[in-house]
Amino acid sequence: MVKTKIKDYLTKNKSSYIGHYRLHGSVKTNAFEYKFRYYTRDQQFREISVYLTIDCSNDEINHTFSVRLNNEEEKYILKDALETICLFEDHKTILHSHILEVYIRSKSELQFLEPQDYRNILDYLEYHKGVNEEVIEEFYGFFMPYIRYLLKIGSYHKLFGSMELLLDRIVYEYEWDGASSKFLDRQYQLHMPYIYQILKSLIEKLDDLKKSNSEELVELFQHIFSCERFSLLLVTNYQLPEDLDKRFLEFFGQALESLQNQKSLAVRYVLSMYQEEDNQEVAFDILRFVMEDILVFANHQVERSIGDRIIEEKGYNFIIRLFTRDYNTFVFVCFPISSFPEKYHTIIRLELETAIRYYAARMDHDRYRLSSFEQVANINRLLLENYKEYYKNGKE
Structure with missing residues (x-):
């Protein structure tokens, strides 16, 4: 009606x-x-x-x-x-409107609810308390026991329905324009530790799932990989134990290959491991993607954590190699020189001095004058901020 x-x-x-x-x-x-x-x-x-x-x-x-x-x-x-x-x-529900609040206050862990009930619990909490770590933790106090119960009894179809409803609610990105920068609203990073634990549990049940629910499992991961930043955060920061990682790649490699045309960085990153290829190029592209977001958005903690994970995997020298490839001096704005170990500081200074001569020469061409001026100005600032004592002593 x-x-x-x-x-x-x-x-x-x-x-x-x-x-x-x-x-x-x-x-x-x-x-x-x-x-x-x-x-x-x-x-x-x-x-x-x-x-x-x-x-x-x-x-x-x-x-x-x-x-x-x-x-x-x-x-x-x-x-x-x-x-x-x-x-x-x-969607069917068990908790009617007049008992939802009572149920939440009681901190009950009843396990006979429907997937929509948990979506309603999250909506209720966010309506009254907003989006924050405390609210997310409170929600998973209800949701995780339910997921563990569904795994225990093998009710995988209901589990996948619950996950799809949850992802539909939490995987969003809203851009807001400010006076000098932008703000990217999202909440999936708060859910990520819990999402990882659920996915890990599913992969542990992979043999059972392949018999009857393999398509639903693939669809779930395709849903995850449909959001670039969300999936990048997952595959770079929440890696599986080696034995589960191997099983995951063997099962999902073919499914992920079907997503290659989407040019997803996360898909490329995982496929490089599945195909046992050097992932240097996709790692460079991930860092470029991360840099663009850091320069645009005032809140870039997610991008920072993705970039830090690539640095942890590839080493600080990888950032310097990216700079020598692109000559984009803003790489050292996104990943400050002060965060590099001391042994890299002289190498970076020499590279910056080479770059400033390169861009100074390009300023003679009308086509490149404006972009070159921006790079020169940024190099001067980087050198003064990070090598002030060096130049103070009369070094050139």
């Missing part, structure tokens, strides 16, 4: 406008009432929330915003919220 009413409303009120607010969380308070929390960010990336209540108990859909927004923005939020309700109604 509710779903039919919503579909009729959406059919009559079509709009292609894309608003500025994004969903933070939601809760169903009774059979016909739903509450949503949406948010945006200002120029200083501070969060601004707006609350929406939708009542579907009458012939008409009634809605109330906590603050007045412009007409187009309100229509966009309402449309998005109604589409979310349709997703609610598509």
Whole structure:
């Protein structure tokens, strides 16, 4: 009944406008009432929330915003919220709205719930408390016992359904423009330690899964690899023990090869191990990708951790080799010279001095003057910041 009413409303009120607010969380308070929390960010990336209540108990859909927004923005939020309700109604649940809050407060670990129930628990927590480490930890206090139970009884189909619903909720990226940089909203990095443990447990059950659920397992990993930063964080920072890694590569190598055309860096990185090839080129490309994000986004902890893992694998000399290839001096903005061991400092200084002569010569050409000037200015800053004492002593 509710779903039919919503579909009729959406059919009559079509709009292609894309608003500025994004969903933070939601809760169903009774059979016909739903509450949503949406948010945006200002120029200083501070969060601004707006609350929406939708009542579907009458012939008409009634809605109330906590603050007045412009007409187009309100229509966009309402449309998005109604589409979310349709997703609610598509899945079976055990925890009805009037007992969800009681269940969460009781810290119960009942294991007979449905996948949508856990999605609703996460939505409820984020609606009331936002997105933070404490909320994520509280959510997995419910979700991990459920996953362990499904693994124990071999209910893999329900497990994969739960994971797909979770990934649909947490794997997103929203860009916000600030005065001088951008902010990339995401929450999957907070879930990553738990996601890794679940995937590790699944690979431990690989022999059982190959018999009946191999397609669902492949689809799950394809879902993961559809998000570049999410999958890069997983494959670089959360590596499997050697015995499981070998089994994973043997099983997923062929499946991942089908994704090669997507030019995914994470897929290329894993395939280089599966095909036992030198992954130097893909490692260079990962660092270039990471550098671009570090220079653009004010919050780049995820990218930093990916880059640090590549450095740990390849060594600091690998960064210097990237610089000599690209002559992009911003590599030392993303990976500061001060973070390099002392033995590399002279090598870097000599490379920077060579680079400044190269870019100085290019400035004679109109086509390269502006980009060369930017590089020269950056080299001068790097040399003054990191080798001040050296040049103070009259060295050239």
